[in-house]
Amino acid sequence: MLIRFRHLRTRILVFVVGLLTVILGSFYFAANTANLRNARAHIDEALELTVGALQRSLQERKQNLFQNVRLLSGDYAFKSAFATEDHDTILSALNNHRQRVGADIMMLVSLDDEVVADTLHPGAHGEDFPFPNLVERAMDSEFGEAALIEQIDGRPYQLVLVPLFAPDMVAWVASGFLLDQAFVDTLRDSTRSEVTLLFEQAGRPWQPIASSLSQEAATVTAGEIGRGTWQENRSGELRFGGEHYIYVVSRLADSGSSPVAAVLQRSLLEAMRPYLELRPVLLGIVLVGLLLSVIGVWRIARSVTRPVDVLIEGAQRVEQGEFTEPVVIRQRDELGRLAGSFNNMMTGLQERERVHNLLGKVVSPEIAEELLSKTIELGGEEREVSILFSDVRGFTTLCERRAAHEILTLLNRYLTRMTAAIEAESGVVDKYIGDAIMALFGAPLAAPDHPRAAVLAGMGMCRALDALNDELAREGEPALDIGIGINTGVVVAGNMGSESRLNYTVLGDGVNTAARLEGLSKQYGCRVIVSESTMQRSTGILFRELDRVRVKGKSQPVTLFEPLGTSPDSLPVAQEMLAHWHAGLHAFYQQQWDLAAQYFGRCTGAAYLQDSAGMFLARIRDYRQQPPGDNWDGVHTFTSK
């Protein structure tokens, strides 16, 4: 299709109205054509009848003339008058008879073709009879009679010639009727066709004689017919003065030396008048029909498109995550049912969305996504992740003096901050275990630098805790302290639990190690402890080596580190002191107890290192009394958890 509609309503409207227009237009056109054809046929028939009426009328007049003249020819008184050979008497008798029969002219003609008397031209006595062909015709006929239409003084007369018997044939009597306006008018009155008589003049406009039309119309008609485009007994068309005539030309029978033709015409508009009068009504019906159908179609289309619009709006709301408002369509048809289904669907979606949201809160959004994106089944995959464990130190003690709801409020406040810090580094909270948090980096979504992210998250948690502690201090609440352990290792990640209830989590040695590291943090007087595997992959972060330990239940020793910051300028302890610390630790591993004690002794001057340095000095005292032996690898074995 060439035209594209943006609205279904417009398309329906254009289609229906277009179709209706075509149908109604066709009907209208067909009616027009049929009426025109009918009018033409009617006119042709009427003109044919008029031609017949004209010729019959002429024939009747001719017979009328014949009978009149025959009467005269047998009239004894007239014969007596003729026998007087007195011109005036004869003329007078002729006139008398002419008046009796209502003829327009009577003539008496000698057998030598001389005019004896002429009622129209009393002085023509003795002149040659002007219509020798009439005599010729009469001579050739059976009874010596003839009829012709001849021109006298520029006017056409229907003439008959009959012999005068006294009792022998002694002369000719001619008599004639004028073909005049009265004749034309009578014919027009009886046939309702316009009649125009014309003298036929070859090569020139024909000369109008009489016409039922106006003089102007008669002149135009004469000019048109004179052009010779007509065919005898075939109708033609003539337009002038806003009129449209169908005409037919009929040459009058018995035409003499000046042929006379009759143009019979009828107005096409007149013939079509009943239809033309009906046409505005027809047009009105068509227009009203169109208008009504436009309104009807518009309403029907709207009854489809409006609910569709409502449904579209509803669908858009659903797209934007709004499920609360159902679509309202008060129709019992298909669309009403569709709206019902739509609302049901929305309720279903709302249910799902609620579950989805809840899931996102119960588990982390990433896990929720992971759970929703796959078919949930038990089982997991091995992958390398970084695990972060945190715990509030002395939380149990904190709880002792507080109501449960206060504890819950504080805990939620704390967990919210921590969770934010974890998620800031793309970590995923795996679970809350009371005040403890287990967070994953690199699962369920793989991230190549998950160890570094975990370390940054740990440091972020410390900063968040400091901020929280400031708030708590203002509120007169005691500060919280936390320990954080971070380890990187290969674990099994996946859904664990029973068929009916399961968790996405990770399992493995690496997880336990992280928990152990968190437990050790307090002894070193630091908040975050990171395993070597994590430290090695945390570029751009400065660490302090803490210790080499063998945690409970593990044969492999672990080297512990504490992240200090990302820039040497923002360390919590002077670089010089850190150097002493690392020198002390080095000497300690070499069992150079004095040197180690000397360095650690220096470190105790820094508040930050005080606890850890004190721990190593105590350990040195122990080793001096009980040396660990040559095979000592510097690893301290913790027996407690």
Next chain:
Amino acid sequence: MSTYRWLLQACLALLPAAVMAGSIEVTVLDEGGEPVKDAVVYLLPNGKVPPAPASQVTKVDQVEKNFVPHVSAMQAGGSVNFPNFDNIRHHVYSFSPARKFEIPLYEGVPTDPVQFPEPGVIALGCNIHDWMSGYIFVAESPWFAITGEDGRALIEDVPAGSYDIEAWHEKLHGDPKKTRQKVQVAATDNATASFKIRQKKVFSAFRGAASRGGGYR
């Protein structure tokens, strides 16, 4: 029959001259060589002619609305009576220049015969029956005859001598003078003359059938 009677009387009257008289046998044909009936052949007087006897009365009857005979001939100075044998009246007239007369509607035999003192052709008509047509040829001389079906006529009792002979017929084209011929009549011998005449088309009043209704011719 009246002609014969008249001829018989004429012969008796002219008995002294009869010894010196001859006759002329005349034939009249048309241009196609067909015999022409009812043509009047007559001699022009070549001197003084005997006058018509006063007692001579020619008769033209009206029978079945026709003049019988259709053509009659007589010598100028004679008279004609018009007995009506029909049971209706007739109105016999003539507008011929040689003798105009009329006998208004009458029955039976008119009391007075009509005198025809001048020679000429008298066309007879009936005022109430247009088709009724008859002719009386009034000759200057007593020597004339009318052709029969065979186109022949015999002019008898013509004194020997040289004559002009002419023929007339109701359809004759042109003047009868144009038919004039010379004829030599011997006392003992039959002379002959023949005419070939040109006929013109003549229209006459139409006699339709009695039951002919209206309508047009």
